[in-house]
Amino acid sequence: MADISRPSASPGASPLFLREDEIRRGVELLYFGYTRLTNAIDQELAKQGLGRAHHRALYFIARQPDLTVGELLRLLAITKQSLGRVLKELHDRDLVVTKTGPLDRRQKLLRLTDSGAALEAELFAQLRERLSAAYVTAGQESVTGFWHVLEGLVPESDRQMVFDLRKDKA
Amino acid sequence: MADISRPSASPGASPLFLREDEIRRGVELLYFGYTRLTNAIDQELAKQGLGRAHHRALYFIARQPDLTVGELLRLLAITKQSLGRVLKELHDRDLVVTKTGPLDRRQKLLRLTDSGAALEAELFAQLRERLSAAYVTAGQESVTGFWHVLEGLVPESDRQMVFDLRKDKA
DNA sequence: CAAGATACGTCAACATGGCTGACATATCTC
DNA sequence: GAGATATGTCAGCCATGTTGACGTATCTTG
Numbered sequence: 491m492a493d494i495s496r497p498s499a500s501p502g503a504s505p506l507f508l509r510e511d512e513i514r515r516g517v518e519l520l521y522f523g524y525t526r527l528t529n530a531i532d533q534e535l536a537k538q539g540l541g542r543a544h545h546r547a548l549y550f551i552a553r554q555p556d557l558t559v560g561e562l563l564r565l566l567a568i569t570k571q572s573l574g575r576v577l578k579e580l581h582d583r584d585l586v587v588t589k590t591g592p593l594d595r596r597q598k599l600l601r602l603t604d605s606g607a608a609l610e611a612e613l614f615a616q617l618r619e620r621l622s623a624a625y626v627t628a629g630q631e632s633v634t635g636f637w638h639v640l641e642g643l644v645p646e647s648d649r650q651m652v653f654d655l656r657k658d659k660a
Numbered sequence: 661m662a663d664i665s666r667p668s669a670s671p672g673a674s675p676l677f678l679r680e681d682e683i684r685r686g687v688e689l690l691y692f693g694y695t696r697l698t699n700a701i702d703q704e705l706a707k708q709g710l711g712r713a714h715h716r717a718l719y720f721i722a723r724q725p726d727l728t729v730g731e732l733l734r735l736l737a738i739t740k741q742s743l744g745r746v747l748k749e750l751h752d753r754d755l756v757v758t759k760t761g762p763l764d765r766r767q768k769l770l771r772l773t774d775s776g777a778a779l780e781a782e783l784f785a786q787l788r789e790r791l792s793a794a795y796v797t798a799g800q801e802s803v804t805g806f807w808h809v810l811e812g813l814v815p816e817s818d819r820q821m822v823f824d825l826r827k828d829k830a
Numbered sequence: 831c832a833a834g835a836t837a838c839g840t841c842a843a844c845a846t847g848g849c850t851g852a853c854a855t856a857t858c859t860c
Numbered sequence: 861g862a863g864a865t866a867t868g869t870c871a872g873c874c875a876t877g878t879t880g881a882c883g884t885a886t887c888t889t890g
Contacts, residue, residue, distance in 0.1 A: 511826065512803070513788045514723060516795070517697075519810035521716075522822050524694040525737070527687075527813050543847055546691075553684060559867065567695070572848055574868060596857045596866040618683045624812030625686070628805065633682070635798065635805020640689035642794025643697050652692050656681065711875055729838065742877055744839065766837040766886045 516639075530616045538583075538609065543576045545613055548602065551586060552610040553655055556599040558591065564651060585609060686809075700786045708753075708779065713746050715783055718772065721756060722780040723825055726769040728761065734821060755779060 528542060535545055550565050551557055563573055577600075580586040585606035591597030602610060625633050644652055698712060705715055720735050721727055733743055747770075750756040755776035761767030772780060795803050814822055 510788070512795070513784075513791050515807065515826070516791050516803075517719070517787055518723075518822060518825060519807055519814070520690075520694055520697065522818065523810035523813035524690055526815055526818065527690065541846060549687070553688075560865095567699075568847085569849065570867075571850085571869080575847080578868095591866090594858070594866080598867070614683075617687055618680070620813060621683050621686050624809050625682070627812040628808035631801075632805030632808040633686075635802030636809035637685065637689055638798035638802040639794050639806035640693035642797040643693035643790060644689070645696055648692065648696065652688060655688060656685070713876060730836095738876085739878065740838075741840080741879085745876080748839095761837095764837080764887070768838070 527617065527620055530620050531613045534613055534616060540579075543572070544580060547573070547576050547580060548585065548606060548610045548613070550655075551600045551602055552607065552614070555601050558597045558599060559588075560597070562600065565655075580606070697787065697790055700790050701783045704783055704786060710749075713742075714750060717743070717746050717750060718755065718776060718780045718783070720825075721770045721772055722777065722784070725771050728767045728769060729758075730767070732770065735825075750776070 531545060532542070535541060546566060547562065550562055554561075559570075559573070559577070563570055566573060577586065581588070584603050587601055587603055588598040589601070591599055628636070641649070701715060702712070705711060716736060717732065720732055724731075729740075729743070729747070733740055736743060747756065751758070754773050757771055757773055758768040759771070761769055798806070811819070
């Protein structure tokens with residue numbers, strides 16, 4: 491295969507070679523990479539009778555315990571009715587518990603139960619397997635490039651929210 | 661903001677620093693990057709009364725004119741019934757035309773009409789805007805890293821199909 | 831050339847996970 | 861005490877995926 495990282499042999503049109511083909515390449519790889527990664531856990535989810543919507547909620551609750559419902563809504567960017575359905579199912583299956591917010595009693599803080607955490611860990615293991623294989627093949631330098639481009643795709647208005655996932659809650 | 665691209669300050673556990681946090685970072689950025697990019701065209705699509713499924717079909721037909729129905733099915737990885745509904749709507753709106761395959765008359769080759777191509781171009785312009793902004797911010801080296809990691813996420817069995825999108829049909 | 835495989839289309843029923851709109855309750859803030 | 865806010869919930873709708881069954885035209889092969 492030709493070296494896909496080499497830009498056009500005739501530069502000059504643009505300092506960063508933003509030719510149509512390079513954009514389409516990104517669109518396609520993002521599409522296939524994302525969909526194939528999410529496919530990796532569908533079978534596991536189906537065993538539990540859960541769907542991808544449940545996994546997204548489990549994932550973010552695992553990532554940031556004591557997340558509020560409102561914060562989760564902002565992350566998922568769906569309506570509260572849609573999320574309500576998902577959270578109710580997770581609660582009914584004893585995968586998620588809520589507690590009243592200590593500072594603001596209107597809030598509900600979300601946490602995984604032990605079995606919720608176990609399920610999330612099992613699903614995460616699939617993601618880790620795929621993603622770490624891709625990381626290893628591409629190399630650490632590529633991984634940081636991968637991150638940088640994706641960060642640029644997140645609108646300014648959402649960026650802080652995404653970065654904050656890596657912090658413990660105040 | 662801290663330099664998010666710098667790996668752990670305490671390497672040694674793994675030669676490529678495959679700590680949980682680095683995997684989660686990839687999962688999240690992929691999720692937000694992908695969903696926010698696709699959100700970029702939803703409004704445009706809604707104007708036409710079309711959905712994302714229609715866009716995916718338009719995109720791949722634009723990318724590889726004279727694609728067969730079977731090839732498109734493999735790319736989208738959905739059932740023929742689902743695709744049939746989408747193609748029928750695109751055909752009814754005069755965005756796509758089919759012609760009988762010249763070598764194998766069972767096949768139908770898909771092509772955009774002029775108005776289909778115009779719509780696809782308009783949608784593509786949105787993607788280009790977002791993605792090229794991200795490319796410029798990240799720099800060419802990051803872009804190649806971005807590609808390499810995503811390639812690693814595409815299963816071996818699908819990889820040739822994805823690469824072949826960039827070639828003219830035989 | 832006949833038989834079977836293949837490419838495509840279509841009918842029907844159903845599941846998932848989004849959406850809007852309307853309204854209720856508890857709690858916080860001013 | 862009045863109004864804003866965080867959450868929940870009922871009801872119905874839509875987009876887009878699924879399975880299963882079946883039909884037709886065309887290609888391929890023994």
